[in-house]
Amino acid sequence: MPTTIDGLEDIVATHSSICDLDGKLGKLTYFGVDIHDLANHSSFEETAYLLWHGVLPTQKQLDELRQQLCANRQLPARMLDLMRLLPTTTSPMDVLRTSISALAAFDADLQNKSAEANLQRAIRLTAMLPTIVMSWEHLRNGREPLVPLPDHSHAANLLYMLSGKLPDDYTAHAMDVALILHADHELNASTFAARVTAGTLADMYASITSAIGALSGPLHGGANEQVIRTLLKIGEVDKADAYIRNALANKQRIMGFGHRVYRTEDPRATHLRAMSKELGERQKDTRWYEMSRVIEQCVKEVKGLNANVDFYSASFYYLLGFPIELDTPIFACSRISGWTAHVLEQYANNRLIRPRAEYIGPKETPYVPINQRGA
Numbered sequence: 001m002p003t004t005i006d007g008l009e010d011i012v013a014t015h016s017s018i019c020d021l022d023g024k025l026g027k028l029t030y031f032g033v034d035i036h037d038l039a040n041h042s043s044f045e046e047t048a049y050l051l052w053h054g055v056l057p058t059q060k061q062l063d064e065l066r067q068q069l070c071a072n073r074q075l076p077a078r079m080l081d082l083m084r085l086l087p088t089t090t091s092p093m094d095v096l097r098t099s100i101s102a103l104a105a106f107d108a109d110l111q112n113k114s115a116e117a118n119l120q121r122a123i124r125l126t127a128m129l130p131t132i133v134m135s136w137e138h139l140r141n142g143r144e145p146l147v148p149l150p151d152h153s154h155a156a157n158l159l160y161m162l163s164g165k166l167p168d169d170y171t172a173h174a175m176d177v178a179l180i181l182h183a184d185h186e187l188n189a190s191t192f193a194a195r196v197t198a199g200t201l202a203d204m205y206a207s208i209t210s211a212i213g214a215l216s217g218p219l220h221g222g223a224n225e226q227v228i229r230t231l232l233k234i235g236e237v238d239k240a241d242a243y244i245r246n247a248l249a250n251k252q253r254i255m256g257f258g259h260r261v262y263r264t265e266d267p268r269a270t271h272l273r274a275m276s277k278e279l280g281e282r283q284k285d286t287r288w289y290e291m292s293r294v295i296e297q298c299v300k301e302v303k304g305l306n307a308n309v310d311f312y313s314a315s316f317y318y319l320l321g322f323p324i325e326l327d328t329p330i331f332a333c334s335r336i337s338g339w340t341a342h343v344l345e346q347y348a349n350n351r352l353i354r355p356r357a358e359y360i361g362p363k364e365t366p367y368v369p370i371n372q373r374g375a
């Protein structure tokens with residue numbers, strides 16, 4: 001058997017046309033379109049179309065997708081009943097995972113596994129994720145959920161569903177860019193989990209449920225939540241450098257730094273750094289941005305590590321008013337487009353994903369009858 005690689009580092013596990021990631025050059029493309037071009041010129045809806053279809057849409061195709069996403073935002077009424085049964089202490093990520101799994105029960109066409117039916121599921125799931133996340137945010141705080149907007153962008157609706165107020169143009173645009181930046185990232189842990197599940201020909205709900213479970217961990221999507229907790233704990237810009245040096249001296253991991261693939265700046269962090277700065281300036285509260293800069297310089301100097309996508313998204317989401325526990329679910333509200341694109345690609349050219357393990361346990365262990373095994 002070939003040499004085992006812990007964590008499958010640098011193992012190429014599948015062919016994919018969706019996302020190209022060059023960790024040495026810090027280059028990220030979706031179907032060949034550079035992430036910087038998408039961040040500067042595209043919208044989340046257009047990016048989702050690109051991920052699902054492999055080409056940028058015409059105006060007519062984009063309008064049609066926007067209309068479909070708006071039309072599918074509402075949840076089946078009984079989904080809200082189901083959420084009401086959960087203890088209000090349930091974490092938003094756990095509710096999201098449970099809700100996606102439950103949505104399979106409301107799909108009257110579940111046995112239809114055609115590519116078209118699965119594309120429609122991808123659109124519906126993408127439309128509904130913000131409704132699930134924001135409905136739970138209200139329910140767990142003893143409030144009634146808001147009805148999603150029948151129009152407006154994915155980004156504006158997401159912000160509206162939290163506060164009940166339409167965001168200004170800058171805020172809606174900045175949120176839109178954050179969604180574009182999080183939309184896909186090759187075979188990250190949650191996307192791989194989705195593809196492994198889809199590879200058994202389990203349905204899309206099962207695949208996305210797997211992905212959400214994987215995203216929730218602090219080494220993956222859960223990192224953004226930990227970043228803001230660290231910033232809040234430090235509290236003041238002047239204390240950041242000493243805090244981080246001490247943490248690193250004690251062999252602690254600094255969340256929001258390091259990456260399995262990037263050896264240079266994560267191109268998504270470039271945009272999020274600028275957005276965190278600009279939003280801070282607009283809100284006259286640059287403390288979190290300044291603290292982040294100090295931490296970034298310190299981690300680079302001591303460990304040679306770069307900030308990843310989660311580092312500046314944390315202060316950015318905090319300034320947008322999202323409760324900390326929503327940071328990772330908001331990541332999912334964008335990544336659902338990439339997960340579903342990978343599930344569609346997996347179905348289109350499927351082979352069961354079933355690797356091997358190198359056995360390192362004991363051999364020839366005798367079976368001892370239970371009454372001879374001691375106390």
Ligand SMILES: CC(C)(COP(=O)(O)OP(=O)(O)OC[C@H]1O[C@@H](n2cnc3c(N)ncnc32)[C@H](O)[C@@H]1OP(=O)(O)O)[C@@H](O)C(=O)NCCC(=O)NCCS
Nearest residue numbers: 218219220223252253254255256257258259260308309310
């Ligand atoms: C992303 C991550 C899981 C990648 O892990 P990986 O490729 O398996 O890398 P390793 O865990 O083997 O780390 C390699 C070395 O860098 C160090 N390192 C990696 N990330 C670190 C971090 N965030 N803070 C401090 N040290 C870090 C490790 O301690 C290790 O050092 P050592 O060789 O002296 O023991 C890792 O960088 C990490 O835990 N980052 C923090 C969580 C995070 O931000 N996740 C979001 C990723 S987008």
